[in-house]
Amino acid sequence: MKILLVGSGGREHALAWKIAQSPRVSRLVIAPGNPGMAQHGELFPDIKATDVAGIVELATRIQADLVVVGPEAALAEGLADQLARLNIPCFGPSAKAAQLETSKAFSKAFLARHNIPTARYGAYEDVAEAKAALGEYSAPYVIKADGLAAGKGVAISPDRQDAEAEIERMLGGRFGSAGSRVVIEEFMDGEEGSLFALSDGKRAVLFGGAQDHKRAFDGDSGPNTGGMGAYSPAPVFTPEFVKAANDLVVQPTIQKMAEEGTPYRGVLYAGLMATSEGPKVVEFNARFGDPECQVLMMRLDGDIVPLLLACAKGDLSQVPAPSFKPGVVITVVMAAKGYPDSPLEGSIIRGAEQDFGPHVQVFHAGTKRRDDGALVAAGGRVLNVCAYGADINEARERAYEAVAKIDWPGGFNRTDIGWRAIGR
Numbered sequence: 001m002k003i004l005l006v007g008s009g010g011r012e013h014a015l016a017w018k019i020a021q022s023p024r025v026s027r028l029v030i031a032p033g034n035p036g037m038a039q040h041g042e043l044f045p046d047i048k049a050t051d052v053a054g055i056v057e058l059a060t061r062i063q064a065d066l067v068v069v070g071p072e073a074a075l076a077e078g079l080a081d082q083l084a085r086l087n088i089p090c091f092g093p094s095a096k097a098a099q100l101e102t103s104k105a106f107s108k109a110f111l112a113r114h115n116i117p118t119a120r121y122g123a124y125e126d127v128a129e130a131k132a133a134l135g136e137y138s139a140p141y142v143i144k145a146d147g148l149a150a151g152k153g154v155a156i157s158p159d160r161q162d163a164e165a166e167i168e169r170m171l172g173g174r175f176g177s178a179g180s181r182v183v184i185e186e187f188m189d190g191e192e193g194s195l196f197a198l199s200d201g202k203r204a205v206l207f208g209g210a211q212d213h214k215r216a217f218d219g220d221s222g223p224n225t226g227g228m229g230a231y232s233p234a235p236v237f238t239p240e241f242v243k244a245a246n247d248l249v250v251q252p253t254i255q256k257m258a259e260e261g262t263p264y265r266g267v268l269y270a271g272l273m274a275t276s277e278g279p280k281v282v283e284f285n286a287r288f289g290d291p292e293c294q295v296l297m298m299r300l301d302g303d304i305v306p307l308l309l310a311c312a313k314g315d316l317s318q319v320p321a322p323s324f325k326p327g328v329v330i331t332v333v334m335a336a337k338g339y340p341d342s343p344l345e346g347s348i349i350r351g352a353e354q355d356f357g358p359h360v361q362v363f364h365a366g367t368k369r370r371d372d373g374a375l376v377a378a379g380g381r382v383l384n385v386c387a388y389g390a391d392i393n394e395a396r397e398r399a400y401e402a403v404a405k406i407d408w409p410g411g412f413n414r415t416d417i418g419w420r421a422i423g424r
Contacts (some may be wrong), residue, residue, distance in 0.1 A: 001305065002027040005041070006049050007070025008034045009334060010333075010365030010384040011290035014297040015070060015187045016040040017361065022305040029062055031055060035375060036353075038365030049074045056082050056338075064088055066309050069266075072148060072287050076102045082264075089312035090265075092175065093286050097257060097264045101286040104146050104183045111281055116249055118281040119273075120186040133184055135162055145170050146181035154224055156187070183349045191273040191420070193234040194292050197250045197270070198307055200316040201263030203391055204254045206246060206297065207322050209237040210292040216340060218416045223407045225340045229417030230316050231330040231392060232295040235424050236274050245272055245279040248269055258307070265311050294363050294384050295329040310355065317423075326423075329387040330395040332403055334382045334413045336366070339380035347410025349375045352383055385413075392421040 001024050005016055020028055020040040029043030032048055047054040056079070059067050069075055069092030078095040088316050089311055092098075099106040104251050112118070120137075123146065124130035124234040134141060141163035145153030153175050157163035170182050178368060196207040211234035215385070218221035237245075249270055257264040269285035269292075297304070301323045310319040336343035350363055352375060366379020385402045389395030396418045403413060 001025050001065040001309075002029070002062055004055070004062065004064040004067045005070065006055055006067065006074050008032045008049065009070065009290055010363045010381065011288050011293040012070040013037050013363040013365070014294040014386075015068060015365070015382075016287070017197045017302045018297040018300065019068070022303045024303065024305050027062070029064070029384060030056065034364045035367050036244055036362070042385055045188050050077050052077050052082055053077050056086065059083060059088050060086065063101065065306075066091065066312055068092070068308055069182055070287060072098065072101055072285065075286050076148060089309060091308045092266045093264050094262065097262045097267045098286040100149055100253075100257075100264070100268070100284040101238050104144050104283070105173045105181060107284050108183060110256070115251055115279070116252055116281060117279065119188050121183055123181055123183050125171070125181045127168060127171050130171065130182055130184065131164050134163055137184060137186055139163075140187050142185040143167060143170065143189050144183045144185065145175045146183055147177060153222075158188070160200070171363050182303075188273040188275055188280055188282065190273040190280075191236045192271060192273050194237045194289050195237065195245050195250070195270045195272055195291070195294050196266045196288070196296065197246075197254075198311050198316065198322070199264050200252050200265065201266055202254070202258060202267045202314070203316055204268065205316060205321050206242065206252050207294050208232060208324055209234045209242065209268065210289065210295055211236065212289065212292055213414060213417055215336075216353065218412075218414050220375060223340055225335070227289070228333045228335065228414045229331055230289070230291045231328060231395070231418045231421060232292070232297050232299055233328065235421050241274060241279060245248075245270065249279060249281055264365070265314065267311075290365075291331045291333055291381075291384050294331045294386050296385055296387055298329040298361060299324045299327075301325045302412045325388075327388055327390050328392045328395045329388050331384045332399045332413050332417050332419050333365070333381050334383040334385060334403065334406065334408065334411045336377045336379065337410055337412055341374070343377070343380040344410055345379070347377045347408065349377060349411070350407040352406050352408070356405070359398050360402045360404075361386045362402065377408075392418050396422070
């Protein structure tokens, strides 16, 4: 098989690492890719993930048997739709189905329409109207930009004054067109985790769970980020919770999307809050989470390619359900100083490409190679240091041992990834 993988981050590096292990794959092409992915396939660094025409032309040129889309921005641009017109199988939903992620207002309306459990909400485009609506909620206030904001478009305001300021910032252009509408939600008290499912448009099979760390600094302090670390499995997802989430959220979502004429193919990421009333949807994503994908790929036992292809072709019924290795995988994100607001680019990274042993993988998330061969930072989240262990303590110890071996004065990382699991 010839596979085209779209994207350049840590999520895509993990996918490339896993896909390249498949005996079914004869050629793996990656656009645009990153330096760490070069060992797994052929890079086309000049074709960006959002260059739909360029991706479609490349898929046609290499006669791709499957296109795997990593980032949400490419889905929002309709890449899956364009490939479908050429009968090229694509792992990733259509632009309409991807609205489960790309429009929070669409997603919340869908959930409300089908009685899928979530927080009470309202959507607003006018500053005065949004401020007035705060009176319907109590502190803390949850304010979200409607569109894609790279994981940073959510604010939890402790009081009304802060919430009003956040509304002004979002509707005032802080996130560009993504913030032209805001969603205000009732605050949900509980513990959040991420549950994944693969869907062929008609049915869904569960694909494991993970827990992310969104805040920039230790103790869950600082600004929201795209994710500073993750681990899988997540203890909060007990068997009983997962069954309830599958019955109340995952299966109805796939069924109702199909009934509404927008069948969902690909991976459905359900961000769920474990509340006293059971699972409630915090958000949907239309792709693997980042950095959750990294820990899931390391835990996955067996070949991922048949699963991806079955989703893309619309029939999961003939493929064995995914299985996962026992034990725990943790990832620690190493980010450039200044992230998430203004990350420092160009600092040299040494030691990231050494052999860390069989239990550790370092995935590149925001790197580039200088002409002199030096590896340098080229983004906010730069490296994902992942480690497997028999339990959370062993995985964590291995991950942080590897972090300590990487010489990068221009970066920082949280030192408490996995604290919730350790505290149980």
